[in-house]
Amino acid sequence: MLEQGIHLISTDEMTGIQALERLFPNKRIKPKQVEKIEFEYERHGTLSLIANWDMARGKVVSPSIGPTRTEQDFSEHIQRTIKIDEKAEWIFIVDKLNTHKSESLVKLVAESCEITIDLGRKGKEGILQSMDSRADFLSDESHRIRFVYIPKHTSWLNQIECWF
Template identity: 60%
Template sequence: MLPDMILLEKGIHLISTDEMTSIQANERICPTQPIEPGRVERNEFEYIRHGTQCLLANCHIAKGQIITPSIKATPTEVDFLQHIEQTIDTDSDGGWIFLVDQLNTHKSESLVRLVAQGCGIQTDLGVISNPVASE
């Protein structure tokens, strides 16, 4: 049996999380022309740009499914934290392992505090709440 399936049987979810940035939100100027006898479907090549969006997605490794996707204009530390909380809320009694890259929001103070709370860690996390600027 594969390790991800063993984890799932034990109630632990293995999740790969990543961001797809700069997804263009475009709108075609004219509607698509349907297929007609002797003519193929035709799509307008000109479009109106509506900026870009970012997709935050979780792939549940054992199930092979995307779960709790989020779309934001420019995700922040708070957005990523809410995304992870939303994912955990799908099975609050289960265990969670998240695989993430080294993006700064993936190792933020708020995320460290969430993980510590979920693991019952109450020791000093080495986070300075109000750092004093050194001279």
Template identity: 55%
Template sequence: MDEMTGIQALERQAPDKPMRPGKRERREFEYIRHGTQTLIASFDVAQGRVVEATVGARRTEVDYLNHVQQLLATDPKAIKWHLVMDCLNTHQSASLVRLVAQTEGLDVDLGLKGQSGILQSQQTRSDFLRDPSHKIVFHFTPKHCSWLNQIELWFGILVRKLLRRGNFVSQAQLKTRILEFVAYFNRTMAKPFRWTYEGKALKQ
């Protein structure tokens, strides 16, 4: 799981000039900027497909919580969830702690954010969310190691296949095209990524 922020809805001021013998396709460099959108996406490593994608204007704690709730709703009968993400503060929020506690049926005092208990600090919340005994287990990648999260590979595909050469006349069109691409990818291209790194220690 991760967010892709600041996706620009750029409309080219002039149409592209198509390829012809001896000439490459040429694109207008001037554009009209229609604002940005944020994509929050969850990637199923085993199947190689995007399970849930949310496109909106922001990536607040509430937005991320809503995305996690929508993800969990895709398979209500799942016995266990392992969610991999980076260490962003919204990924270790009080609202996620409350969600996990509610899912686990825990009748405990979570404390007060910034003052006491599980909610006291980002570290105490992170420790709670990582608990392997829970049905929903969070795994946080180390700092500067977001490449360990396979959603980053999929974001690269999105950029190359859609965003880099896209022409979007509005934020609404950008949102629609992203969600259409997710559906197209899942239907035609989805397959597990094959890691080539074998985990060997680096030689000194």
């Protein structure tokens, strides 16, 4: 697929990553002794990681780390990712989390693919009406940027999970 200019990307979030700082440096290794690792640490809260696994290259690309994992965070993450190769085709493999079917994601795909139709209003009408209608739009195979939603209880199909 990569030779055809198509990026196949497995994407997901890992939340609740503890940000820890050791209070003292580790003791250096000496001959015939093991390294001594400081066990006391200071907590600095938790962070969320949004990561992409490039299926063709076999590596993580364009990760995002922040204090939250909101609709806006995910949309901005996808926007940064597609800027790597703005004119290419992108296929994102994701689970069915609500942030993967958001209003801001629909607007991003529509703008990036130069789709000028009326998207409607969130919760009222058109493409933005419901998560199902947004998912249908985002998974449309005619779009240069699209999302493939894995079935419920099959997170093992999403290759980024192996990296986590």
